[in-house]
Amino acid sequence: MMFNVIVILVLAIxxxxxxxxxxxxxxxLYAVLATGVISLILSVFFFIMQAPDVALTEAAIGIALxxxxxxxxxxxxxxxxxxxxxxxxxxRVEKESKIIKQ
Amino acid sequence: xxxxxxxxxxxxxxxxxxxxxxxxxxxxxRLGNVQDEGTVSAFYLNNTxxxxxxxxxxxAIVVNYRGFDTLGEVSVLxxxxxxxxxxxxxxxxxxxxxxxxxxxxxxxxxxxxxxxxPAILVLGAYVFIHGHLTPGGGFQGGAIIATGFLxxxxxxxxxxxxxxxxxxxxxxxxxxxxxIGMWGLIxxxxxxxxxxxxxxxxxxxxxxxxxxxxxxxxxxxxxxxxGVLDTLLNIKDKH
Numbered sequence: 001m002m003f004n005v006i007v008i009l010v011l012a013i014x015x016x017x018x019x020x021x022x023x024x025x026x027x028x029l030y031a032v033l034a035t036g037v038i039s040l041i042l043s044v045f046f047f048i049m050q051a052p053d054v055a056l057t058e059a060a061i062g063i064a065l066x067x068x069x070x071x072x073x074x075x076x077x078x079x080x081x082x083x084x085x086x087x088x089x090x091x092r093v094e095k096e097s098k099i100i101k102q
Numbered sequence: 103x104x105x106x107x108x109x110x111x112x113x114x115x116x117x118x119x120x121x122x123x124x125x126x127x128x129x130x131x132r133l134g135n136v137q138d139e140g141t142v143s144a145f146y147l148n149n150t151x152x153x154x155x156x157x158x159x160x161x162a163i164v165v166n167y168r169g170f171d172t173l174g175e176v177s178v179l180x181x182x183x184x185x186x187x188x189x190x191x192x193x194x195x196x197x198x199x200x201x202x203x204x205x206x207x208x209x210x211x212x213x214x215x216x217x218x219x220p221a222i223l224v225l226g227a228y229v230f231i232h233g234h235l236t237p238g239g240g241f242q243g244g245a246i247i248a249t250g251f252l253x254x255x256x257x258x259x260x261x262x263x264x265x266x267x268x269x270x271x272x273x274x275x276x277x278x279x280x281x282i283g284m285w286g287l288i289x290x291x292x293x294x295x296x297x298x299x300x301x302x303x304x305x306x307x308x309x310x311x312x313x314x315x316x317x318x319x320x321x322x323x324x325x326x327x328x329g330v331l332d333t334l335l336n337i338k339d340k341h
Contacts, residue, residue, distance in 0.1 A: 023112075024105050052237035053160050056229065060245035065327060068252060072334045 015041045026081050028074050036067040155300040155308040156234045165312045169294035173279060176322060183326040191333050207257045215257035222250030230320030234309040240316040244323025251328045255335055263332050268325045275322035282311050
């Protein structure tokens, strides 16, 4: 009984740490992998709470499919999360071209 | 700074939710005692094994008692896949140069995925064929099969799935689901009525229409998710 409680506590701490890491990380690839870890631990929790149907769904969709779809999206957009998006700096292109000319 | 604010805000939300839910004891049964006749959970748990011969009560609720909801869910997934495909699907024209966004995988991954791919397909098929006996069902099995195809797409750069075949599989599975519903409407005046013989508990051929519907749902979900993944992996780079 004590052992179960310790395992659940450790898993919950890893879950919270992964969630905070996913929010704080600037590199989106690592953030997406952290959400994959969240899904993995959640599916273990669902199994512990006697909901194996939900655990199977979470394992197949949360860990594999969602993570891969996000990774494909990151491949097609940008990997770093910029503080200021490019669209909000209309004169950035001119500045850069001036620098190149000089 | 922005991140700090977000985490702070989340902490405030979590604190307010936590204080609100603190009075509810964790893991407590709030739907009433299962032994107590008259609650909904007691009805399902007591009657499902005898009346429907279905060992997995969750499947019985999802496919039989709430079958119309499941039809709606399948339609939602179909609409999502269709919307994504209509925006992103790129048909390869004749003579067009193909530029895949994936780099070729190493030989180890290629050989390993070829080895493990049939096993994943069999696991997925097992999960949705035995949906009324063991945990799992059509959605889970379909998602597992889609991950198998995803593995092959990632390991082999030129692995192609035929969208024509996917469309046909999906259409036939959807028509099967709706057709079984209409058959129930014709035979016993109720949509998705369980009209087939229910068989004996814990047999593979039991539960009437439940296994048939879940097999159809499994094929449908697998085809939709595979199509979505294939569409996403074949996006042409605009730059």
